[in-house]
Amino acid sequence: xxxxxxxxxxxxxxxxxxxxxxxxxxxxxxxxxxxxxxxxxxxxxxxxxxxxxxxxxxxxxxxxxxxxxxxxxxxxxxxxxxxxxxxxxxxxxxxxxxxxxxxxxxxxxxxxxxxxxxxxxxxxxxxxxxxxxxxxxxxxxxxxxxxxxxxxxxxxxxxxxxxxxxxxxxxxxxxxxxxxxxxxxxxxxxxxxxxxxxxxxxxxxxxxxxxxxxxxxxxxxxxxxxxxxxxxxxxxxxxxxxxxxxxxxxxxxxxxxxxxxxxxxxxxxxxxxxxxxxxxxxxxxx
Amino acid sequence: xxxxxxxxxxxxxxxxxxxxxxxxxxxxxxxxxxxxxxxxxxxxxxxxxxxxxxxxxxxxxxxxxxxxxxxxxxxxxxxxxxxxxxxxxxxxxxxxxxxxxxxxxxxxxxxxxxxxxxxxxxxxxxxxxxxxxxxxxxxxxxxxxxxxxxxxxxxxxxxxxxxxxxxxxxxxxxxxxxxxxxxxxxxxxxxxxxxxxxxxxxxxxxxxxxxxxxxxxxxxxxxxxxxxxxxxxxxxxxxxxxxxxxxxxxxxxxxxxxxxxxxxxxxxxxxxxxxxxxxxxxxxxxxxxxxxxxxxxxxxxxxxxxxxxxxx
Numbered sequence: 292x293x294x295x296x297x298x299x300x301x302x303x304x305x306x307x308x309x310x311x312x313x314x315x316x317x318x319x320x321x322x323x324x325x326x327x328x329x330x331x332x333x334x335x336x337x338x339x340x341x342x343x344x345x346x347x348x349x350x351x352x353x354x355x356x357x358x359x360x361x362x363x364x365x366x367x368x369x370x371x372x373x374x375x376x377x378x379x380x381x382x383x384x385x386x387x388x389x390x391x392x393x394x395x396x397x398x399x400x401x402x403x404x405x406x407x408x409x410x411x412x413x414x415x416x417x418x419x420x421x422x423x424x425x426x427x428x429x430x431x432x433x434x435x436x437x438x439x440x441x442x443x444x445x446x447x448x449x450x451x452x453x454x455x456x457x458x459x460x461x462x463x464x465x466x467x468x469x470x471x472x473x474x475x476x477x478x479x480x481x482x483x484x485x486x487x488x489x490x491x492x493x494x495x496x497x498x499x500x501x502x503x504x505x506x507x508x509x510x511x512x513x514x515x516x517x518x519x520x521x522x523x524x525x526x527x528x529x530x531x532x533x534x535x536x537x538x539x540x541x542x543x544x545x546x547x548x549x550x551x552x553x554x555x556x557x558x559x560x561x562x563x564x565x566x567x568x569x570x571x572x573x574x575x576x577x
Numbered sequence: 578x579x580x581x582x583x584x585x586x587x588x589x590x591x592x593x594x595x596x597x598x599x600x601x602x603x604x605x606x607x608x609x610x611x612x613x614x615x616x617x618x619x620x621x622x623x624x625x626x627x628x629x630x631x632x633x634x635x636x637x638x639x640x641x642x643x644x645x646x647x648x649x650x651x652x653x654x655x656x657x658x659x660x661x662x663x664x665x666x667x668x669x670x671x672x673x674x675x676x677x678x679x680x681x682x683x684x685x686x687x688x689x690x691x692x693x694x695x696x697x698x699x700x701x702x703x704x705x706x707x708x709x710x711x712x713x714x715x716x717x718x719x720x721x722x723x724x725x726x727x728x729x730x731x732x733x734x735x736x737x738x739x740x741x742x743x744x745x746x747x748x749x750x751x752x753x754x755x756x757x758x759x760x761x762x763x764x765x766x767x768x769x770x771x772x773x774x775x776x777x778x779x780x781x782x783x784x785x786x787x788x789x790x791x792x793x794x795x796x797x798x799x800x801x802x803x804x805x806x807x808x809x810x811x812x813x814x815x816x817x818x819x820x821x822x823x824x825x826x827x828x829x830x831x832x833x834x835x836x837x838x839x840x841x842x843x844x845x846x847x848x849x850x851x852x853x854x855x856x857x858x859x860x861x862x863x864x865x866x867x868x869x870x871x872x873x874x875x876x877x878x879x880x881x882x883x884x885x886x887x888x889x
Contacts (some may be wrong), residue, residue, distance in 0.1 A: 306708015310716060313701035313770055317719055320767040325726075341740070379624075382617040400619075406625050408875045410828055412848045413864040415712035417628035420635070420861075421854070430645065460625065488603040489610060490647055518700060518727025520831055525852060535729045542733055542835065552737065555730045566725060 314485035325559075327567050332552035342547045350553035358537060358554065365534040366561070368448060369517035373463075376512045377505065378465035379456070384410065384504075388471040400468065407461040408567070415525045418454050440449040454522040459515060470504030485564025510569045512543070534558055629868065636861035654861035671851050676863065679847035685758060686833070687826040687845055690765035694821040698773025699768070703807070705774070706781040723768040724775075732835040734762045740837065757838035764832040769825055773818035780814025820878040824871070 330342075337343025354362070354537065364496055368405065387403070390396040421427050422444040429441040444450060482492035498505075520535030527533065534554060541551025636654075640647035657673055661663065662840075704710070704718060744753045788810070792802040808815075830845040839844060844867070851860055 303787065304710045305702035307710040309700040309704035309708060310710070310713075312697045313774070314716060316697060316767060316770060317723070320738070321731070321764050322719065325730070327738050327741060328730070328734045342737075379617065382614055383621045386614055386618045402622060403625065404627060405872065405875065408824065409629070409871050410845060410848070410864075411803050412852065413632070413867055414628065416631040416848070416852055416860070416864060421628055421631060425642065452753050456625070457628070460621070470742070486731035488599075490606050514725055514752050515727065515755055518729050520729045521849075535727070538729050538733060544738060548737060551733060555604060555733055558727055559730055562725060562727060 292497045298317060328552045328555055331549050332556045334549045336547045336549055339547050340541070340544075342549045342552070350550045351557075353550060354557055356535075361532060361537060362534055362557065364532075365517055368452055368455070369513050369519075369533075372452050372459065372516045373509055374461040375452065375456050377509065378462050380460055381467055381505065382462045384467035385471055385472070388468050388474075394562045397417050400414075403461050403464050411458060411521060412525075414458065415454055418450075418457060419525055421452075422450055442564055445526060446530060448527065451519075451523045451527040451531040453561065455516045455519060456525040457521060459512045462511040462515070467504040468502065468506035470501040474500055500570070506569060506572065510565060513565055517561060517565075518558055549574060622744050631866050632861055633868070636865045638861075639690055648889065653859045653883055654866075655861055656859055657866070661802060670730055671847070671857055674843075676847055679844045681779045682758075683843040683845075686761050686841075687823050689758075689762045690826045691819050691823040693762070694766045694769035694822045695815060696772045698818060698822075699811070699815050700757065701770070702774045702781055703776035707786070708776055709761050720771050720774055721769045728768075728829075728831040731764070731768060734766070735760070736835040756836050757761050758843045760836040760838070761841060761843070762835050764836050765826045765829060769822035772821050772825060773815075775809060776818035776821060777814045780811045780817075786811050792828055820874070824874060824878075827871075841871070 306457060320476060327444075333346045333348070334342030335347050335349070374381045387396060387399040390399060419426075423429070424441045424443075424445070425445070429438070433441065443506075478500070479492050479495050482496045489496065517533075518535050519533055520539055523531050523533040523536050524539075534557075537552045538551050538558070541547045543556065591639040609636070619680070635642075635652065637649055638647055657676075659673075701716070705713065705720075724848075739756055739760050746752050746754055764837065784807075788806055789802055792806045793799075797805065827843075828845065829843075830849060833843050833846055833850070837843070846861070848867075849862070852862075
């Protein structure tokens, strides 16, 4: 393109002034704070829970010794959430993108996105009331005599997973929808003609070609769920605690900000690893 | 049709390659797959919508129960409008007045952060698509970071940052600054810029750069070209980006939670306070109203985007 269009003698550098406000804002209010957190994570706990010299590795030791189980639990919860989202989301995205009527397709998609636009707290609260001791699930199960006493549904890791799946399912459906919609179904016909049955055609043709959407969905669900704070806070109780809650606890009242910062750095590192895996394996199309 | 084709193919080549049992199995798999493809969406849509429907239905329930129907009432809504919510403790009182205050705070924060992030985001989107300067790729990468870094990390980073700055300012000048609208808005703009940029950029990439060249060839200067050609063409993207920023800001809880001050709590903070302490029966009605408001917002934004894409 550049060789076809007439090359006009312009300045070597253009548009920098337009980028300047964003550069300043992000440097000052995003990058610098992250750097500060990194530095604080090596400080000792001082007055009022704030950081204080000297530098130490004690926070990371404590993260490793004391909080390792909760971090592993968080990764597990995020992983299970992502897998459930995938198992529910893939067929759903497949269903939506194979509707023939475009109006029906938009409507089906709209019905996925609309709950996602409503306030996250409100949606989590809705789940809270349903799962509660006197909630509708327990009431129905008791009335059907499937239970003799109300089950403990709320304040469990399972409730957290349910809440996270509820909150992040659209993030899985949308990228998969995008890649199934682009998929040319004549490939499936070709596979059938070559003697493949449905399972084989799916595993060897459909799945590999829609894999970019699956991987994008995996990342889009895994990253926010691993750092979740509101969902475990409202649905998890003490048993469903996640790394986000640990961080919050260190910043409440006179907590331990260096420790909270160290936890935060560990969380960021895990997200970065997930991203690097994505860049390495997922984004092959570009 | 396809079923018959499969069966026919199985029948056409008997015994040798594909035996009949295999063909029957394939048909069974296909049937199960088809049934599954219909059951899964039913289950998924039920899962997504049931909690919301229950919430709305029980906002009209007489008596405070959230599971047993005790008759229809609109009194929770009346309480909200008559300023008669009576719940909460001495320290956190959940009255209509406080709720309206929180709505007002949310709007102040939402509108300010939308305005700032839309201007900054649009500018940087233009510079990334049309501009040429060293460090462009690095800027591109940094712009995606606020989207992928966990919210809680952003929130506590800003909280520590402000504390450091405020302590320093107090030491140097004696001014005692605290968190409030300013700190919330700064945080919201920091993550909204990225989303606005992504949306506006997509719109710019779709635009034909020769239109701008034509304007310049006809003698328009940069400024005139921008306002007469570029801006009208990317306007739908700018509006969509702005609406996205507005919703993100209105919806944000985590960043606000760690960076708000006294008297500046937004609607999500108000709702969170209600959920964490004593839940007044009006909360279902409040939630339903919030649902209605965000649905209206979505409808407006979709309408706008629809109009934009038809024009382009």
